[in-house]
Amino acid sequence: MxxxxxxxxxxxxxxxxxxxxxxxxxxxxxxxxxxxxxxxxxxxxxxxxxxxxxxxxxxxxxxxxxxxxxxxxxxxxxTEMLHSLAHHGSFGSLKSENEQRFGEDSIPGERLFESLxxxxxxxxxxxxxxxxxxxxxxxxxxxxxxxxxxxxxxxxxxxxxxxxxxxxxxxxxxLPSHLLCPLCAIYHRRTRIGDEKLKATHVLNPIFNCLYANEPTELPIRTRLVPGHRLPFTFVQLALRALNYGPQYGIPYSKLDRRLKDKESDWTHQIRYYHHKGHLLLRSTSKTFASPGLTLSGQRHLLYSREDYTPYFSVCAHWQNGLLMDLCKCALSHIPVPVDPITSQLKRGPQITLSRPAKAIVTLCGKCRPMRRCPSCPTEYLIEIRLDEDRSEPNPVARFKQTIVVTRWSDLGDGTIPMGSREWMAINGVGEFEGLDSVGKRGISGTFESQNGVAIPGQRMLNLNPKNKTDGEEGDDWY
Ligand SMILES: [Zn+2]
Ligand SMILES: [Zn+2]
Ligand SMILES: [Zn+2]
Structure with missing residues (x-):
């Protein structure tokens, strides 16, 4: 021009x-x-x-x-006119503000702006x-x-x-009856308003008609929770819309809670959600019975799903980089090995060791006991060894067994659009993440647990990846 x-x-x-x-x-x-x-x-x-x-x-x-x-x-x-442009309310309120300041004969808001x-x-x-x-x-x-x-x-x-x-x-x-689709950049009409149900990954479960729903995309439109269960981003949207604007905009976040049992192992999962400052928070607690004295291959067998060589419990995208799996193996190694019966010991020789009553509380070491925070995303982990009842055990004496419990807390972001929510992108391993704005000093775990007035036992919070490794699957420590 x-x-x-x-x-x-x-x-x-x-x-x-x-x-x-x-x-x-x-x-x-x-x-x-x-x-x-x-x-x-x-x-x-x-x-x-x-x-x-x-x-x-x-x-x-x-x-x-x-x-x-x-x-x-x-x-x-x-300057004054620019200040009035920064007004955030409606023109109605601008009008009344105007009337207050300049009397009822003042210019209506729209005309005032028109005259700028x-x-x-x-x-x-x-x-x-x-x-x-x-x-x-x-x-x-x-x-x-x-x-x-x-x-x-x-x-x-x-x-x-x-x-x-x-x-x-x-x-x-x-737009209560529509949901913004990040793939199409269009508001699709919700086809099951208020009746959207979170289902297992293998179940086709469209909540609106989208041509691109099953097309491969680099955008993380769902996140893996545990084997066979993923959380689609649309459900984060629905939960937060209901909280922010009213029930007709989505579904209560409590409807996302799940208790799941793995089909191929003894792992069970309890997945719960909470909200804080406009963000959806996740807590996933997974546990399984753990035998004492497991060999390395036994530990691997216990921890990794054969389906995709990913842990049975819920993890963020960076689990291969840090100490997470090492710490789980460390925790497993603290389960005391019971002493053989005296008759078996005597067969080997005259020296015997008397068995002591099994300790109900296993103390973990300074490495595996503290909570860990992933430096690359808003996720925290806690590993515990706890005594739990195995109701399928026929021998009543052996009914209480040690279990490994891995809890993950994550901030799932503000549920607007995946790429607009750096927390969501970060837990899925996309983009840079510099720190937490939304949860403050208490951390995600502290914020989550405070909803029930529960304070997490004073655990130190350490870095999950102190050596700042970024090898991912190429690294040699994760398996
Ligand atoms: Zn779409
Ligand atoms: Zn340890
Ligand atoms: Zn992470």
């Missing part, structure tokens, strides 16, 4: 060039999964065509420009990313009239899928 007077650039041109050069601050932390071709041509339930107003032609001042009032010749300070000088608009728009611009244009007729319609087709381009999702997620509170 060869315009000799840069001050006469239209708002749209200014907008386009600003969007090309600037990315939303959230963008950097999103992995580049969204480069695939555009799936849907809709913009969710909204259509650009439904917006009828044309594009306003406006001119802008340079960013450093000082505004001079044409009538009075005075230097004008737009173009330069002020330019300043404000310059600060917005694409999804915020779209939201701005969607918020009322005045804003749309000022911004025009061009942002919709731009947002709908395949390369702007992340921005489109970030815009669509802002509409979540107004």
């Amino acid at each position: 060869a315009d000799p007077k840069p001050r006469k650039l239209s708002l749209t041109s200014r907008l386009l060039s600003s969007l090309k050069s600037k990315k939303s601050p959230n963008k950097n932390r999103n992995p580049s999964w969204a480069s695939s071709s555009d799936v849907g041509s809709e913009i969710g339930p909204l259509s650009a065509n439904s917006i009828t107003s044309g594009i306003s032609k406006m001119s802008f001042g340079d960013e450093e420009e000082v505004f001079i009032d044409i009538q009075t010749g005075e230097r004008r300070d737009d 000088p173009e330069g002020v608009w330019g300043c404000v728009i310059g600060y917005l990313g694409m999804s915020d611009l779209a939201a701005f244009a969607f918020c009322c007729k005045t804003f749309r009239g000022r911004l025009g319609r061009e942002v919709w087709p731009i947002l709908n381009k395949p390369e702007n899928r992340d921005e489109k999702l970030q815009f669509l997620v802002k509409l979540d509170s107004s």
Whole structure:
């Protein structure tokens, strides 16, 4: 565009060039999964065509420009106007605020905004990313009239899928019967409203009609909990929407709780959820009877599922990097080996060892007893050896057995969109994770357990991966 007077650039041109050069601050932390071709041509339930107003032609001042009032010749300070633009409530409340400040005869909010000088608009728009611009244009007729319609087709381009999702997620509170699909970047209609049930992984369980539901994707749209059970992201969405906006938006998070028994082993799992500061927290407790004196191959047999050589208990994506499996083996090694009966001992020789009563409480060592926090995602682990009743044991004397119990706590994120939730991405091994914002000093385990007034016994919290290994499956310590 060869315009000799840069001050006469239209708002749209200014907008386009600003969007090309600037990315939303959230963008950097999103992995580049969204480069695939555009799936849907809709913009969710909204259509650009439904917006009828044309594009306003406006001119802008340079960013450093000082505004001079044409009538009075005075230097004008737009600070106050910019402050009123930062208003977060509705125009109704703006109106009443206005009335309070300036009396009932003051200008209604929309007209006040309409009368803002173009330069002020330019300043404000310059600060917005694409999804915020779209939201701005969607918020009322005045804003749309000022911004025009061009942002919709731009947002709908395949390369702007992340921005489109970030815009669509802002509409979540107004769409109780729909659920935002991160694969299509469309709100699908829920086909089983309020009756969505979490089922085993092998059961086909669509809760909306999505063409891409069974297509392979790099996006973690579900996370593995235990063998045969995964948690789809849609259920995190449903649980948090119900909490945030009301029951008609999803399902109670308690409906996700499960008690599971593994088909091929003695492992049992108890999976529970809790919420904290808009995030869904997970606690998964898995246990199995553990014989004393297991050899290394016996320990492996006990800990790893033959299905995928992943632990039977629930783990984050980084379990192969740190000490987790070593610590489990260490804990198993503390189970005391019972002494042979005296008759068997005498057959070997005259020396005998008298058996002592089996210790109910096995003390773990300074390495395997402390809680461990994964440095790469919001997950904490606790390994315990506990005495538990085996009801299938016919011999009443041997009914109480030592069990290994592995508990995992994780922060599953805010349930908006997978790539918008760095906790969800991190537990699934995608993206960088720098630390916890949402749970504070108590950690995820402390926050989770405080819901029942239970304080976790004063365990130290150590790093799960103190040597900061990142070899994953290539490393040699995990098996
Ligand atoms: Zn879809
Ligand atoms: Zn130990
Ligand atoms: Zn992790």
